[in-house]
Amino acid sequence: MESTPDKAQQAVKVWDISIRLFHWSLVVLIGFLWWSGTEGVEMDNHVLAGYTVLGLIIYRIVWGFLGSYHARFINFIRSPIKTIKSIPDVMSVHSDSHYVGHNPVGGWMVVALILILLAQGFSGLGTTDDIFIDGPLVPYLSDQWISRLSEIHLLLPDFLIGLVVLHVAAVLFHDAFKRERLIKAMVTGVKKVPLSMAQSVRQSELPAIRFLIVVALLSALGWWLISNFG
Numbered sequence: 001m002e003s004t005p006d007k008a009q010q011a012v013k014v015w016d017i018s019i020r021l022f023h024w025s026l027v028v029l030i031g032f033l034w035w036s037g038t039e040g041v042e043m044d045n046h047v048l049a050g051y052t053v054l055g056l057i058i059y060r061i062v063w064g065f066l067g068s069y070h071a072r073f074i075n076f077i078r079s080p081i082k083t084i085k086s087i088p089d090v091m092s093v094h095s096d097s098h099y100v101g102h103n104p105v106g107g108w109m110v111v112a113l114i115l116i117l118l119a120q121g122f123s124g125l126g127t128t129d130d131i132f133i134d135g136p137l138v139p140y141l142s143d144q145w146i147s148r149l150s151e152i153h154l155l156l157p158d159f160l161i162g163l164v165v166l167h168v169a170a171v172l173f174h175d176a177f178k179r180e181r182l183i184k185a186m187v188t189g190v191k192k193v194p195l196s197m198a199q200s201v202r203q204s205e206l207p208a209i210r211f212l213i214v215v216a217l218l219s220a221l222g223w224w225l226i227s228n229f230g
């Protein structure tokens, strides 16, 4: 959904509380995972934090289908052609329009971040440092698979950091030059839209019952996996 700012504005709920907790938990956990992994310290907690990131990412994928309006993939993933066509507008400092949810380019960045974190987390399950720490799937995998997954786990962080740097640079660009206040919205969940279009903009309230069912089912799955393979 696109909007053109005018003077009279109304607050719209754009990120439900679960998206905001998901996001800021990721920031803390990835920071810790990067530090502990590269320094080779706190590796027991590295594994725990890695499981938590995997859980968060799987939650986010499910929420991308069942979640609040602006969290759903269908409401922010645009076709490659539409995405390419949106680039001049998204990048232009002078353009008046801005987006209520993720813009088309940002939408693909979200997909890339989710996929790389999924790959990093899953590869960790079959990674070993050959000394102290084995991922839980190591006893079940052939040596060839273990060395492949360990290589992937050591290689992907460079790409992850590259994506995160791009992501943060884009967010700062929108905040500083386009005055879109994206960071504030990821903290408060609220964005301002012109009064004239507030009626047609969908609010992203947390659907509480659906949220509780999704969290209960995923927690049960996580508990079962950790008790059987962790």
Ligand code: HEM
Residues within 6 Å of the ligand: 030, 033, 034, 035, 036, 037, 038, 040, 046, 047, 049, 050, 051, 053, 054, 117, 118, 120, 121, 122, 124, 125, 126, 127, 128, 129, 130, 133, 134, 135, 136, 150, 153, 154, 157
């Ligand atoms: C998305 C979550 C994760 C991130 C971002 C992450 C990040 C990292 C990083 C940056 C390293 C150091 C790579 C290097 O030395 O160049 C590392 C090493 C390692 N990680 Fe993870 N990790 C994650 C999840 C996991 C999980 C779930 C496990 C196991 C269950 C795991 C097990 C390991 C092990 C055993 C090493 C040491 C490998 C070695 O020293 O050869 N990681 N991780």
Ligand code: HEM
Residues within 6 Å of the ligand: 019, 022, 023, 026, 027, 030, 031, 060, 071, 101, 102, 103, 106, 110, 113, 114, 164, 167, 168, 171, 182, 183, 184, 186
């Ligand atoms: C490890 C670092 C980070 C990762 C992995 C990450 C990942 C993500 C992901 C997956 C989303 C999509 C949220 C969703 O729809 O569920 C997102 C959005 C967002 N992130 Fe980050 N992020 C990181 C760091 C940061 C930092 C440091 C900031 C602030 C400076 C930031 C600001 C934002 C904002 C404002 C959005 C919403 C963008 C929009 O309105 O389209 N992120 N981030």
